[in-house]
Amino acid sequence: MGVLPTGEKKVFLSKLEEISRKALERPEEFWDEHARVLEWFKQWDKVLDDKDKPSYRWFVGGKINASYNALDRHVKTWRKNKVALIWEGEDGSVKKYTFRDLYVEVNRVAQLLKNFGVGKGDRIALYLPMIPELPIFMLAAARIGAIHTVVFSGFSSDALAKRINDAKAKLLITADGGFRRGKIIPLKEIADKALESTFSVENVIVVKRTGSNVNMVEGRDFWFHELIDGIPRNTYVEPEKLDANHPLFILYTSGTTGTPKGVYHSTGGYLVWVYWTLKWAFDPKDDDIWWCTADIGWITGHSYIVYGPLLHGLTSLMYEGAPDYPAPDRWWSIVEKHGVTILYTAPTAIRMFMRYGRKWVEMHDLSSLRLLGTVGEPINPEAWNWYFEVVGKKRCPIIDTWWQTETGGFMIAPAAGIALPPLKPGSATFPLPGVDADVVDEEGRPVEPNTRGYLVIKKPWPGMLLGVWGDQKRYIDTYWSRYPGWYYPGDYAMKDEEGYFWILGRADEVLKVAAHRIGTMEIESALVSHPAVAEAAVVGKPDPVKGEVPLAFVVLREGYEPSRELEEELIETVAENIGPIAKPAGIVFVGKLPKTRSGKIMRRVLKAIVRGEPVGDISTIEDRAALEEIMGVFKS
Ligand code: WT7
Numbered sequence: 001m002g003v004l005p006t007g008e009k010k011v012f013l014s015k016l017e018e019i020s021r022k023a024l025e026r027p028e029e030f031w032d033e034h035a036r037v038l039e040w041f042k043q044w045d046k047v048l049d050d051k052d053k054p055s056y057r058w059f060v061g062g063k064i065n066a067s068y069n070a071l072d073r074h075v076k077t078w079r080k081n082k083v084a085l086i087w088e089g090e091d092g093s094v095k096k097y098t099f100r101d102l103y104v105e106v107n108r109v110a111q112l113l114k115n116f117g118v119g120k121g122d123r124i125a126l127y128l129p130m131i132p133e134l135p136i137f138m139l140a141a142a143r144i145g146a147i148h149t150v151v152f153s154g155f156s157s158d159a160l161a162k163r164i165n166d167a168k169a170k171l172l173i174t175a176d177g178g179f180r181r182g183k184i185i186p187l188k189e190i191a192d193k194a195l196e197s198t199f200s201v202e203n204v205i206v207v208k209r210t211g212s213n214v215n216m217v218e219g220r221d222f223w224f225h226e227l228i229d230g231i232p233r234n235t236y237v238e239p240e241k242l243d244a245n246h247p248l249f250i251l252y253t254s255g256t257t258g259t260p261k262g263v264y265h266s267t268g269g270y271l272v273w274v275y276w277t278l279k280w281a282f283d284p285k286d287d288d289i290w291w292c293t294a295d296i297g298w299i300t301g302h303s304y305i306v307y308g309p310l311l312h313g314l315t316s317l318m319y320e321g322a323p324d325y326p327a328p329d330r331w332w333s334i335v336e337k338h339g340v341t342i343l344y345t346a347p348t349a350i351r352m353f354m355r356y357g358r359k360w361v362e363m364h365d366l367s368s369l370r371l372l373g374t375v376g377e378p379i380n381p382e383a384w385n386w387y388f389e390v391v392g393k394k395r396c397p398i399i400d401t402w403w404q405t406e407t408g409g410f411m412i413a414p415a416a417g418i419a420l421p422p423l424k425p426g427s428a429t430f431p432l433p434g435v436d437a438d439v440v441d442e443e444g445r446p447v448e449p450n451t452r453g454y455l456v457i458k459k460p461w462p463g464m465l466l467g468v469w470g471d472q473k474r475y476i477d478t479y480w481s482r483y484p485g486w487y488y489p490g491d492y493a494m495k496d497e498e499g500y501f502w503i504l505g506r507a508d509e510v511l512k513v514a515a516h517r518i519g520t521m522e523i524e525s526a527l528v529s530h531p532a533v534a535e536a537a538v539v540g541k542p543d544p545v546k547g548e549v550p551l552a553f554v555v556l557r558e559g560y561e562p563s564r565e566l567e568e569e570l571i572e573t574v575a576e577n578i579g580p581i582a583k584p585a586g587i588v589f590v591g592k593l594p595k596t597r598s599g600k601i602m603r604r605v606l607k608a609i610v611r612g613e614p615v616g617d618i619s620t621i622e623d624r625a626a627l628e629e630i631m632g633v634f635k636s
Contacts, residue, residue: 090321129178152297273463
């Protein structure tokens with residue numbers, strides 16, 4: 001049974017089907033027409049070049065600039081004085097930037113980057129809290145063709161160093177600190193530690209946010225406010241006319257190996273994709289106040305706080321701090337204060353607010369809201385219903401968007417901008433135009449309705465990643481080898497008898513912890529880096545708020561004994577290697593891990609035990625005693 005709207009289902013679907021058919025049957029014609037909504041310096045010669053597939057290239061020969069399309073294009077119109085960015089600090093202070101203001105700041109910062117010798121193709125790393133300087137530096141980099149790699153400010157110094165080294169970033173932008181629940185996170189100190197093991201960074205620019213005392217290395221580190229003071233407000237930096245396939249950014253994400261992948265995106269195809277997906281899914285209007293609650297350190301923030309909304313000339317809201325600080329009504333006070341019309345968030349946040357209770361929501365007038373969005377993990381029907389009833393007062397459709405870092409933008413989502421289908425709690429409904437999604441079995445055959453299979457995308461789309469930075473083999477192996485010719489996202493899914501898609505969670509060794517993507521292998525390599533650990537296996541344990549949390553099984557080396565202190569120490573090791581978000585919820589010390597006779601850890605079996613599910617076929621197990629030991633622990 002569908003919720004909202006209540007009409008004939010056929011009417012909604014026929015519109016979507018008509019556009020989708022065009023997009024899939026004649027993609028070159030379709031995208032040739034749709035890409036024109038942006039301003040190109042030179043038109044493409046070819047819409048889709050597939051001669052090097054799966055390294056597909058879109059809009060080949062076209063020249064474009066992201067900063068120009070996000071800012072200059074609007075500054076030439078009445079939007080010049082429209083608010084582009086509303087920023088609210090954790091302390092309640094508010095800053096507003098019109099398109100003109102952003103344009104001025106981005107031009108100045110672009111000049112500043114040039115003064116540091118940064119140019120087209122150079123990589124710059126941004127390790128910043130949620131402050132306006134973050135999108136400003138991104139757009140400034142894009143203006144001169146430098147490739148930004150934003151590192152989430154919750155990552156540790158080791159994680160930052162790994163990313164800087166992989167991208168060979170020559171400049172690092174950080175801050176003296178960031179605020180989280182009133183406390184200061186010493187970003188510069190963490191960055192300094194990272195810089196001890198990097199070789200590419202020549203200079204560091206430090207934004208003053210907290211006023212903390214930091215160590216500045218003479219000749220290497222510079223205060224942003226001192227530098228920017230010397231750059232006049234009328235500075236104009238000509239936007240680089242970049243090839244459509246010039247990389248706009250690299251963003252590291254977790255996979256099934258110990259090292260994160262540098263997913264990198266194009267300029268042209270990516271911008272076209274974020275523009276159209278935002279239009280189709282949310283149909284934003286000029287009087288909307290758009291609030292995506294993600295951190296810009298993730299793809300959601302790149303595509304739907306920065307690039308997508310600005311391309312549309314929307315007012316995008318950015319909030320610095322924790323969702324429940326200083327009280328559990330913080331978000332709702334923001335919605336009321338700024339008149340937010342579209343709220344886009346993750347199920348984990350909704351579940352957290354459910355726990356606090358509806359009174360915190362009901363303290364505020366949320367009548368400005370017209371659409372609600374969700375992303376990052378499957379949404380359970382209880383959370384969906386609560387979001388729909390308590391936050392949206394049964395007036396606001398819920399736009400459940402399935403996508404990934406790699407896809408650039410939404411892939412499966414209710415197309416409110418075309419014709420909203422009746423919604424079903426927990427289903428992202430149908431693929432957007434140009435997305436050829438299906439659910440198949442191990443052999444690639446479509447599965448029967450209501451049967452779990454693997455999600456696949458059978459055709460390239462403009463927002464797709466260009467590759468894995470420095471490792472094109474990994475790109476092909478990870479995404480295009482399981483089903484040759486098709487893109488494999490790594491998710492389980494099913495379709496119901498009406499063709500609705502239901503995403504059922506990861507099919508690989510990747511966890512979604514509070515919607516954050518974390519590889520179990522990354523946590524395992526962090527654990528075995530500790531001298532006490534001989535072997536480790538990490539699995540996801542269901543959690544009522546976070547969706548799942550990592551649980552680690554650890555075999556100790558000779559001479560080490562399990563203890564509460566050691567458990568703490570191992571958890572801390574993970575925080576140091578990756579960041580607090582990857583901390584295991586617990587460590588289970590075992591004598592042996594269940595393995596196959598060929599020596600592979602049977603994670604599937606561990607996962608089943610943790611979830612209290614049947615362990616299934618264990619005929620290949622090498623030693624049953626290992627299994628019985630663990631089953632014993634979980635029975636009690
Ligand atoms: C993975 C991608 C791209 C947005 C932020 C996450 C899961 C994402 C949904 C959804 C069910 C979802 C998938 C996907 N996921 N959105 N609406 N319903 N699952 O990006 O960190 O690259 O993670 O998040 O498992 O593969 P990401």
